[in-house]
Amino acid sequence: MNCVFVLGSGFSSDAGAPLTGTALGKIFHQGRVTRQLSELKSYISDFLYQGRSDWINASSLEEILSRLDIIRHYKPYPHVDYDEVIYFEELLLKEFIRLLSPDQTNYLEKSYQIFAGILKAGDSIITFNYDLVIENLLSVYGNGFHYPELSMCKNRASCAGVFKLHGSINMYYCPFCGQIYRFPESVTSHPLPGASGNKNDTTALLNCLNCSRQGKNIPLRHFIIAPTLFKSYSLPTLRSLWFSALKTLAEAAEVFFIGYSLPPADILSYQLFDFAARLSCLEQRVFLVNGRGKPAKRFKQLYGDSVCDTGMTFAEWTESKKLQ
Numbered sequence: 001m002n003c004v005f006v007l008g009s010g011f012s013s014d015a016g017a018p019l020t021g022t023a024l025g026k027i028f029h030q031g032r033v034t035r036q037l038s039e040l041k042s043y044i045s046d047f048l049y050q051g052r053s054d055w056i057n058a059s060s061l062e063e064i065l066s067r068l069d070i071i072r073h074y075k076p077y078p079h080v081d082y083d084e085v086i087y088f089e090e091l092l093l094k095e096f097i098r099l100l101s102p103d104q105t106n107y108l109e110k111s112y113q114i115f116a117g118i119l120k121a122g123d124s125i126i127t128f129n130y131d132l133v134i135e136n137l138l139s140v141y142g143n144g145f146h147y148p149e150l151s152m153c154k155n156r157a158s159c160a161g162v163f164k165l166h167g168s169i170n171m172y173y174c175p176f177c178g179q180i181y182r183f184p185e186s187v188t189s190h191p192l193p194g195a196s197g198n199k200n201d202t203t204a205l206l207n208c209l210n211c212s213r214q215g216k217n218i219p220l221r222h223f224i225i226a227p228t229l230f231k232s233y234s235l236p237t238l239r240s241l242w243f244s245a246l247k248t249l250a251e252a253a254e255v256f257f258i259g260y261s262l263p264p265a266d267i268l269s270y271q272l273f274d275f276a277a278r279l280s281c282l283e284q285r286v287f288l289v290n291g292r293g294k295p296a297k298r299f300k301q302l303y304g305d306s307v308c309d310t311g312m313t314f315a316e317w318t319e320s321k322k323l324q
């Protein structure tokens, strides 16, 4: 009986990963002052907010990424340097990734250890988180992991498949051919396109092997997909990844949603769960581990009476599993 665990930001917040809603404040109000950060702040203020400075509190990382992505894609302004747009978008992602890098999160909490013990061979993880909490956890306490459609593992029968539907801080993609590259968990810093004099040791790794030619390298970009970045779904590997997640969900006997609220803005994910539930030939049981007071209405719309809202937080739920 295979289970699928769907992880949202609530899963990683116990490990100290910031919720995306608080990311801008953490990037710009954390007391770190660097030349790049000041340039980034003035660029976003001037380019997207007509010089206003209240955007750090009033908007979100995902809103800014979506706006930059659409502008970069449609190129609507005649006098804008679009290489500069790419540079600042990557710089913003780099600062965000700094908040999520493995040494900034603590996956050693007891509840995570118990969770790793709950996973059985054949179970899968679908995560909307960009951080590496689940990977580190499965490497240290579990039987390892593989990324379906992206990487194999030696003993596939025993290690869990981890579907990272919104990308990951250790993944990059080529803007020309769409190839997605997965790097070791430690490679989360990225030389910025257009930044001069960056002699990072990993520079050679972070160019597209298919598209780079002698004298002209094609730098890879962070594979971080905010829910509203619809354009990114044109990447062929990402489409296969979503399709594979759909099949895995449809074949699951039990689905657990942990720290995931099914946000209304994420229409694609809603459709994924809806379609999988319709495709499934099994009497699926669905469990919500989202804490107390979190509305289950949208989950009930999808799964009807199969939904069991545990009302427990992740820590309480793992504790209850330990006792079983």
Ligand SMILES: [Zn+2]
Residues within 6 Å of the ligand: 174, 175, 176, 177, 178, 179, 208, 209, 210, 211, 212, 218
């Ligand atoms: Zn390429």
